[in-house]
Amino acid sequence: MQTLIIAGGSGYLGKILINYFKTAYKIIIITRAKSNVSNKIQYINWNDNWQKHLNTESILLNFSGKAINCLFTKKNKELLINSRVNTTIKLNKAIAESENPPKLFINASGISIYKETYKTNYDEYNFEYQNDFLGNLSQKWEQAFYQTKTPKTRKVAIRISPVLGKESNAIKSLLPIIKLGLGGKQGNGKQLFPFIHQTDFVRAIEHIIKTKSLTDSINLIAPTPTNNKNFMHIFREQLDVKIGIPTPAFLLHISKYITKVEPELILTSSFANPKKLTDSNFTFEYFDITSALSEIIN
Numbered sequence: 001m002q003t004l005i006i007a008g009g010s011g012y013l014g015k016i017l018i019n020y021f022k023t024a025y026k027i028i029i030i031t032r033a034k035s036n037v038s039n040k041i042q043y044i045n046w047n048d049n050w051q052k053h054l055n056t057e058s059i060l061l062n063f064s065g066k067a068i069n070c071l072f073t074k075k076n077k078e079l080l081i082n083s084r085v086n087t088t089i090k091l092n093k094a095i096a097e098s099e100n101p102p103k104l105f106i107n108a109s110g111i112s113i114y115k116e117t118y119k120t121n122y123d124e125y126n127f128e129y130q131n132d133f134l135g136n137l138s139q140k141w142e143q144a145f146y147q148t149k150t151p152k153t154r155k156v157a158i159r160i161s162p163v164l165g166k167e168s169n170a171i172k173s174l175l176p177i178i179k180l181g182l183g184g185k186q187g188n189g190k191q192l193f194p195f196i197h198q199t200d201f202v203r204a205i206e207h208i209i210k211t212k213s214l215t216d217s218i219n220l221i222a223p224t225p226t227n228n229k230n231f232m233h234i235f236r237e238q239l240d241v242k243i244g245i246p247t248p249a250f251l252l253h254i255s256k257y258i259t260k261v262e263p264e265l266i267l268t269s270s271f272a273n274p275k276k277l278t279d280s281n282f283t284f285e286y287f288d289i290t291s292a293l294s295e296i297i298n
Contacts, residue, residue, distance in 0.1 A: 001026050002057050005050070005102075007087060008064030010043075012167055013108075013201070017061070020202040028053055030064075051094045058102045059209060062091055065108070069169055072133055072262045080137060084108075085144040092148035104154045104209060107145045111161040111194050111221055113138035114272045118192060120225045123275035124159075124217055134264070142217065154215055156208055159272070161221040164292055165198030171296060174235065183236050184246030189229030191269035194221045197286035197295065207282045219274045224288035228266070234289050238297040 002025050006014055009029035018027055018041060028042045028050065035045045044050040054060065064087035066079045088107055095101045112134035114127050129135055142157050162170050177183055196204070204220050226234075236244050252263035274282075286292040 002059060003028060003053060003055075005030065005053055005058055005060045007060070007062040007091060008108075009061075011063065011067070012165075012169070013063050013163060015167075016163075016165065016198050016202055017205065020206075025059075051098070054094060054098045054102055055100045056103060060091060060095070060102050060105045061205070062088060062105070062107045064088075067169075068110075068134075068265065069261050071256060071260055072264075077133060081140060084137070084141045088141065088144040089148070092145070092150065095150045095153050096148055101150060101153045103152075104156070105150065106156045106158060106205065106208060107141070109142050109145075109157045109159045109217065110134065110138040111159050111219065111270055111272060112268070113142070113159055114270060116269050117271060118190065118269050120192070120271050120273070122272040124219055124272070125275065127272060132264070134268070154212065156215060157217045158205070158208070159217055159219045159221075160201070161194035161196050161219075161270075163198050163201045164195050164296060166296055168198065170195075175239075178232070178235055178239055178241055178244070181241065181243035182245050182247065183232050183241065184244035185229040185232055186247045186252060187228065187249040187267045189227060189232070189246070191228050191267060192271040193226055193228050193231045193289075194270045194272070195226075195231075195289065195292065196220050196222050197284075197292040199295075200284050200286055203285070204277060204282060207277065207280070211280050214276060214280055218276045219272050220277075221272060221274050222284055222287055222289070222292065223274055223278060225271050226289040227269075231289055234293050235297075238293050 004021055004025040005028045007030040010031050030046055030050050031043050035048050036043050065084040070076050114122050115130045145157055164170055208214050249267055256263050
């Protein structure tokens, strides 16, 4: 049985990966918590000897990093950058020093690396970089990932869009708002809303593991574009809520001190086609927002 080593596997993404892969792989989680074994999953503290588990039968996944749902204060910006870049450098170093390094290293990145757009023609080969904090954050993350050469280890940076599931922050935070009748468009509602259903997220990871020709940066995003207005409309329909009072952009900027979430996470328009996935014969189970929200809500 191969070993799946997940750095930063204690959060939402780690939990859905554990649930999906636990029968097919031995799973080890690198964590800031105390080393222990729970439900046959081995948790190893960053300061303990997790490096001994790196070998040709292991696959390394890195999702370490402070949660992006916060205010972009100077302190938080430093934490967001350092928690991603430093752990990536540390994992790269461990692979480079390993006598029998893993065959595959998958590192998280963000769809926010792409320049804001209202068009849908971006993909992994055709794009421009975004020059703001989130865009630069993802660029620094990928630079740290690729700067160390690991000739025996295939590298893939997954540019992740918001992952939607019952326990995802996007769904849990919006449910009470929509039920109160406040689930109208946010801002002008025209901004493209990138997403991927959690089932397709874990299936895409499995596809990358099995498809050895896939390398470098890959978009994990549903192929059918939607905008914020349509997303909120479909969400209300699934909950059978008739009223959806819109939230102007200026209110999002005012309320950020209550929600503790930067409004640009909602107001920025992003999309990039998952060309590498679809070209390698990956098929999405939830290819549009209606099918995704229908499964999550119902």
